[in-house]
Structures are given as C-alpha cells and as structure tokens.
Amino acid sequence: MKKKICIIGAxxxxxxxxxxxxxxxxLxxxxxxxxxxxxxxxxxxMSSQTIDSYKQLLNRFNTFIAFSEPPLEEIFAKKMFEEYTLDLGFHMIGGGIIQKLKNIIMDYYQNITIYESRLFEQKNNHFGYFVTTIDKLSMLPNILRLLLSGEKTMKELDLISITETIKKYGKGKMKNVLEVNPRLISTINNLDLISTGEVFRTQKDMKLRGVNYPKDGVLKISQTIAAxxxxxxxxxxxxxxxxxxxxxNKRAEGVILNDKKYFYDSIVSNILVQKLFTIADEHQFPDEYVTMIKGLExxxxxCAYYSLKKIDQRLLGKTFIFIERDLGVDGNDAAGMIDFISAKAETGLSAPSQYLVQAYVICTPKEARDKNILNKLKKALDKNLERIIPDFHSQLQWAIYxxxxxxxxVAKTIDNIKPDIQTPVxxxxxxxxxxxxxxxGINxxxxxxxxxxxxxPISD
Ligand SMILES: Cc1cc2nc3c(=O)[nH]c(=O)nc-3n(C[C@H](O)[C@H](O)[C@H](O)COP(=O)(O)OP(=O)(O)OC[C@H]3O[C@@H](n4cnc5c(N)ncnc54)[C@H](O)[C@@H]3O)c2cc1C
Known part of the structure; x- marks a missing residue:
C-alpha cells in the first residue's frame, strides 16, 4: 500500500x-x-484589493508599506493600482534553480515563461555589465578554483568570513565582487557574518548564471507546480x-484541522520554523532544540515598486546591482538591486503603457522595523534609481516601499546555523x-x- 504524507503549507x-x-x-x-x-x-x-485587504495580506507575511508616494489611501482611491500585479516585494530567481524546476515538473514547465538578465551596474555616465568579459578573464583562476572545488573544500571555508576572504583575495575587481555578491546571495550586509563556504556553494549551485523572473509574477511558478x-x-x-x-512518544502521527484528526505515515512542515511550536508540543522535542529553533533569525x-510613465527602452529587461556606502546599517554598506525585467510589457505586471520597476536594499529584520533606518534605505533606493534614470521623479505615477x-x-550566517530537515521527532x-x-530564498x-x-523512506 502507498504511504500517506501530509505537507503543512503550500x-x-x-x-x-x-x-x-x-x-x-x-499519496x-x-x-x-x-x-x-x-x-x-x-x-x-491589485485590481481586486482594497487598502485593508492588501495591508492584512502583507501583514500575514511579516511585511508592511513603510512609505508611499502619494499616500496609500490616495493610490487606492484613485485606482492607481488597477491592472497591476505585485509580489509581496522584489522577487528574482537565482540561476541554476530554474533548470532543476524544469526537471521536476517536466512538461508542465512549458506553462512558465522565464525572462533572464545578466547583472548590470550604473558606471559614471553609462551602464555596463557588473562583471565584464575582461573582469572574468582577470578572475579566471579564482572562478575555476570555485567551479572545480568539492564539498570538502566548501566545508573548510564554512567558518571563514567573507571579511577574511577579502583580506586574502580581494584585489581589483575581485574585491568589488566579493563585497557585493555575498551580500546579494545571503541577503546580509555584514560581511563578518557571511560564510565563504556557503557563498561559494551557492554560486556553484547557481551555475554562475544571471537572474530570472517569470511572466505574470513569481506566483506563476507555484501555480504550475500545484497544477x-x-x-x-x-x-x-x-x-x-x-x-x-x-x-x-516523540513520533508524529497526524494533524488536526477544524478539530478533526487525520493520520499519516509522515508529516512535512513547510511553515516558518520559528512558528513550529505554535502547532507542535515543544515537550516532545529536546530542550536545546526548542531553544535553538526559537532563537533563529x-x-x-x-523593497520598492515604482510605476513610471516613460522609460529609456534600453533599460527594459535589465537588472542592476548597487552598493550604498556608509549607510550606518549593520555591515555599514548596504547592497541592493533595481530590476527592469518587470518593466517589460510582456511580463504582464503593469497597466498598459506603464512601466513597473522593482527594487530592494538589504537590511536586518530589526532594521526593517526601524523608521530611521528605513528612511536612509529609502533614500538609497531612490538615489540609485536616480543614477540610472536622472528624471525618474518627473515620470513617477506612484511608488510604494x-x-x-x-x-x-532563517538567515544563513556563520553563527545562525539552519536546522536539519529531519527533526528529533x-x-x-x-x-x-x-x-x-x-x-x-526560493533556491x-x-x-x-x-x-x-x-x-x-521509500513509499511501499
Ligand atoms: C518581500 C520578499 C521578497 C523576497 N525576494 C526574494 C527573491 O528575490 N529571491 C528569492 O529567492 N527569495 C525571495 N524571497 C524569499 C522567498 O519568497 C521565500 O524564500 C520562499 O517563498 C519561501 O518558500 P517556503 O516554501 O520555504 O515558505 P513560505 O512561502 O513561507 O510557505 C509556507 C506556507 O505555509 C503556510 N502555513 C503557515 N502556517 C500554516 C498552518 N498552520 N497550516 C497550513 N499552512 C500554513 C503559509 O501560509 C505559507 O503558504 C522574498 C521574500 C519576501 C517576503
């Protein structure tokens, strides 16, 4: 007989x-x-949202609108979001994972259209690839070392911070890459906390490819897997x-929904681990495990969504990275991205003849609730968009942050180790x-x- 499995969370x-x-x-x-x-x-x-339903939805996913232009009430009253599709905030899918997804859902993958971009950077008065072919050649020995290194080497590097790696290898373009990529890969600005092994492992998993975004929004991926x-x-x-x-007796047997019991051979929880003990009795787990899980950050x-009336067509489909120095956040400098894949009409995200630009800048969970820090981060986002589109304010219809x-x-830092998939139960x-x-993230x-x-274990 086939074994029955229950997954909590879609x-x-x-x-x-x-x-x-x-x-x-x-089953x-x-x-x-x-x-x-x-x-x-x-x-x-967004056409079907009211201001309240939108705020409640964001809130259920630990997100809120920190700023908006004009006020959110006015955006809804004037129906400015009509025909827009927005994710909770900036989303982009990293490299090689798309190929894995294709192998998992096979023919169904044809229902997903993916747009891909390499990473660009705003240079003095023009834009160009963040890593050019010449840069790649100069970094070739290090890139080859990364691609050829095995898990044993990655493990040795797990406890070495990126700060230490920069001291050793950070010269020329390599320094710039080591200051930016690990931040974007980990969503952490503090280089002392980022593990070199983990960054290299992720880079390898991403096959050093660019970034991807699906037509109709990131939900399209889940909808296709669901189908x-x-x-x-x-x-x-x-x-x-x-x-x-x-x-x-430390053995999971089933779940309760609407006061009814359902029994399964195995239970798989997809919910935030910090919420595990809201639905599982913590006394069934070792004390140290409970303390560790509750303490994970x-x-x-x-993020920012900007709706623009006009855009330089050369920007469409491109994704820019930036680093803003001396912001006074954890790690001092903050990295982020500004994406124009979402501005392509074909992605189906904006109202006709309007352009949706998505952006984000990294901060800690604590900073994401600190109005003073958020103010600085908002300025950094606007300033970096202004570097790419100097007159963006005059083209702006609305912006939300x-x-x-x-x-x-769970953040992947040297001192915040993610828990194993197999629990003690x-x-x-x-x-x-x-x-x-x-x-x-998604990867x-x-x-x-x-x-x-x-x-x-195998089902039957
Ligand atoms: C604003 C924002 C921007 C992001 N940008 C990126 C990005 O650019 N790239 C990237 O890779 N990642 C990004 N991420 C992270 C990415 O969205 C997540 O890593 C990914 O979606 C997590 O998937 P998951 O399946 O682990 O968990 P979740 O998506 O959290 O799924 C858990 C599910 O469990 C459900 N659930 C919870 N409790 C219960 C219960 N008691 N019973 C039944 N169901 C329950 C929830 O409703 C939810 O649907 C971003 C996240 C946010 C919030």
Whole structure:
C-alpha cells in the first residue's frame, strides 16, 4: 500500500516537495492556511484589493508599506493600482534553480515563461555589465578554483568570513565582487557574518548564471507546480490551517484541522520554523532544540515598486546591482538591486503603457522595523534609481516601499546555523528556506525539497 504524507503549507518548498514525493510513490495531501498557494512567493492582482485587504495580506507575511508616494489611501482611491500585479516585494530567481524546476515538473514547465538578465551596474555616465568579459578573464583562476572545488573544500571555508576572504583575495575587481555578491546571495550586509563556504556553494549551485523572473509574477511558478501535483493525484486543500501536529512518544502521527484528526505515515512542515511550536508540543522535542529553533533569525529588506510613465527602452529587461556606502546599517554598506525585467510589457505586471520597476536594499529584520533606518534605505533606493534614470521623479505615477522582516525564514550566517530537515521527532520533517539546503530564498526552498525526496523512506 502507498504511504500517506501530509505537507503543512503550500509555499514553493511545500509544493516542490509534494511534486517530488508523488514521484516517489507517496499519496500527498497539502494543507494551506491561505486561500492561494505560493506562500511568500505570492503575486497579488491589485485590481481586486482594497487598502485593508492588501495591508492584512502583507501583514500575514511579516511585511508592511513603510512609505508611499502619494499616500496609500490616495493610490487606492484613485485606482492607481488597477491592472497591476505585485509580489509581496522584489522577487528574482537565482540561476541554476530554474533548470532543476524544469526537471521536476517536466512538461508542465512549458506553462512558465522565464525572462533572464545578466547583472548590470550604473558606471559614471553609462551602464555596463557588473562583471565584464575582461573582469572574468582577470578572475579566471579564482572562478575555476570555485567551479572545480568539492564539498570538502566548501566545508573548510564554512567558518571563514567573507571579511577574511577579502583580506586574502580581494584585489581589483575581485574585491568589488566579493563585497557585493555575498551580500546579494545571503541577503546580509555584514560581511563578518557571511560564510565563504556557503557563498561559494551557492554560486556553484547557481551555475554562475544571471537572474530570472517569470511572466505574470513569481506566483506563476507555484501555480504550475500545484497544477502538476493535482494532475498526478496529489491533493491541495486551501483555506485549511493545521492547528496541531499529533505527536505521541516523540513520533508524529497526524494533524488536526477544524478539530478533526487525520493520520499519516509522515508529516512535512513547510511553515516558518520559528512558528513550529505554535502547532507542535515543544515537550516532545529536546530542550536545546526548542531553544535553538526559537532563537533563529530571518533576514529583511526594504523593497520598492515604482510605476513610471516613460522609460529609456534600453533599460527594459535589465537588472542592476548597487552598493550604498556608509549607510550606518549593520555591515555599514548596504547592497541592493533595481530590476527592469518587470518593466517589460510582456511580463504582464503593469497597466498598459506603464512601466513597473522593482527594487530592494538589504537590511536586518530589526532594521526593517526601524523608521530611521528605513528612511536612509529609502533614500538609497531612490538615489540609485536616480543614477540610472536622472528624471525618474518627473515620470513617477506612484511608488510604494514594502518593508519585510521575514524575507528568508532563517538567515544563513556563520553563527545562525539552519536546522536539519529531519527533526528529533520521528516521521516529522521540515522543508523550505528555513532549513539546511544550498542557497537562500526560493533556491533553498526548492533544494530542501530535493533533499527530502532523497532522505525519506521509500513509499511501499
Ligand atoms: C518581500 C520578499 C521578497 C523576497 N525576494 C526574494 C527573491 O528575490 N529571491 C528569492 O529567492 N527569495 C525571495 N524571497 C524569499 C522567498 O519568497 C521565500 O524564500 C520562499 O517563498 C519561501 O518558500 P517556503 O516554501 O520555504 O515558505 P513560505 O512561502 O513561507 O510557505 C509556507 C506556507 O505555509 C503556510 N502555513 C503557515 N502556517 C500554516 C498552518 N498552520 N497550516 C497550513 N499552512 C500554513 C503559509 O501560509 C505559507 O503558504 C522574498 C521574500 C519576501 C517576503
């Protein structure tokens, strides 16, 4: 008989695990508390939102609108969001993970259209590739070393901070790359906290490729995986919050929904790990484990969406990186991105003849709730957009700045080790961007699903 598995949460991690476990022969039930799949990788049709429903949705995902121009009330009253689709905040998908997704959902992948960009940089009075071919040649020995190094070398570098690596290897362009890429890869500005091993592992996993964004918003990916699951016999139950995981004698046996018990062979939690003990009895876990899980920190950012009336057509489809020096944030300098893939009409994100630009700058979860710091970060975003489009203010229809303090479920720093997928409770697993898997964000969530497929026992 086929084994039954329950996945709590239809985020991109839960859905990917669902697809892979069906392939392994399991009967899969996914319970999702929201009315849509996608979790934090959600895209919101703004025409159907009211100011209250929008604020509540953001709030359920630890996000709020820190600033807007004009005020949010006016944007809604004047229906300025009409025909826009917005994610919770800036989203971009890193490199090689797209190929992995293609291998997982096979033919269904044809329903997703991906736009890809290399990374650009605003130079003095023109823009160019962040890493040019000449730069690549000068860094070739180091790039080859990275591509050829195995997991053993990565492990040795795990406890070496990027600050130390810059001292050793940071000359010329290499210094610039080491100051920017690790920040963007980890969503952490403080180079003392970023692990060199982890950055190299992620770079390798990303196949040193550019960045990607799907047509119609990041939700398209989850919707497509969900369609694959349902077509192949899995069940996704929306509007179905799990209120308890049934655990007896340190063994997970099922879940409770609407006061009814459902029993399964294994339970996979896709929820933020810090919330695990709101639905699981902590007395069933070792004390040190409970303390460790409760103490884990996420990452944050201030995002921006700008709606522009006109745009230099050469910018369409390009993604820029920036680093803003001496901002006085943790790590002092802050890195971010400004993306014009979302400004292409084909992505279907903006109203006709309008251009949506998405941007973000990294901060800590604490800074994402500190109005003074957010003010500085907003200025950094505007200043860097101004460097690319000097007259952007005169082209601006509206701008909103979503601040989020749970961008990644758990920050990947030297001292904040992500927990294992297998928990100390038998038959209970955790997946998503909170657990130990290569990369961060969406990459980590998808990679964690591939790992669980390998470690979970065979179905029959
Ligand atoms: C503003 C913002 C910008 C981001 N930008 C990027 C980016 O550019 N690139 C990138 O790679 N990543 C980015 N991320 C991170 C990325 O969105 C997440 O890493 C990814 O979506 C996490 O997927 P997940 O499956 O691990 O978790 P989630 O998406 O959090 O999914 C968990 C699911 O569990 C559900 N749930 C919770 N409790 C229960 C319950 N009791 N019962 C049933 N269901 C429950 C939730 O509703 C949710 O759907 C960003 C995140 C934010 C917030």
């Amino acid at each position: 985020g991109i991690g839960g859905l990917t695990a669902g697809a892979l476990l069906i392939q392994k022969g399991y 899969v039930d996914i319970f999702e508390k929201e009315t849509t799949v996608g979790g934090r990788a959600v895209s919101i049709g 694959y699951i349902e077509k192949n016999g899995g069940k996704i139950h929306l509007n179905s919050p799990v209120t308890k995981i049934i655990i007896n 996420g990452t944050g950012s201030l 979503p601040a989020t303090w749970h961008l990644d479920g 038998e038959n209970l697993y955790m997946i998503g961007d909170c657990v130990k898997a290569p990369g961060i 980590c969530a998808i990679n964690s699903a591939q790992i669980i497929q390998k470690i979970i």
